[in-house]
Amino acid sequence: MTDDFEARFDRLILLVGKLNYMWTNTESLLIHLIAGLTRTNKDISVIIFLTLxxxxxxxxxxxRLAKMEGRPPDIRDPILKHTQRLSKLSGIRNRYNHCIYSFDPDSGNPKTILMRIADRKTDIKLGRQDTVDEGAMKEIEKVVDQLSVANRDLWKLINDLGFPA
Structure with a gap:
């Protein structure tokens, strides 16, 4: 592997590491939403979170907790806004966590090989491959930045709603 290949791979691994860190840290904030919505403490909420x-x-x-009958819109709506935002951001995280990596011998770019079977009507497809070029690297960086903002916004919401922090 040349120095250029190694530099690209190192950059990718660093970005995927940041993505995982930001994702895990932000997803864990759901614990506080669960605690507030179920009117329980953080310890019980952690057990619920980890069981799922x-x-x-x-x-x-x-x-579902936010949508329960009798839930005021000023609690329900901002929570749904944030969960929908997390759902959208989860796609790229899944793409880079549920794959193996290889290198394109021609371009030197890292490639992802999806570790999923795609069932078709009459056949199956294995290991969809995508090149991790500069555009993909920028996309990961953008999602890391968006997760950082989502994290701060969720903390603000948790505090504004008076949920257990």
Whole structure:
């Protein structure tokens, strides 16, 4: 592997690490929303959060709790706005966490190979490959920045609603 390949790979790994850190840190704020919406303490909310083993399940729970009958719109609506935002940001995180990496021998760019089976009507497709070029790197950087803003916004919401912090 040449120095250029190594530099690109190092940049990708650093970005994916930042993405994972920001994602995990931001997703964990759902604990506070669960605690506030269920009127329980953080310890119980942590148990609920950890029992649900996917992001989708955690977001679904928070959204369903927010939509319960009698929930005031001034609580429900901002929570739904934030969970929808997290759902949108989860796509890129999933793309870079549920893959293996290789290198394009011609361009030297890292490639992702999706670790998922795509069922078609009469066949299956394995390992969709995508090149991680400069545009993809910028996309990851943008999502990391968006997660940083989402994190601050969620903390503000948690505090504004008086939920357990």
């Amino acid at each position: 083993n996917t992001t989708r399940a955690r977001i679904d729970l928070v959204e």
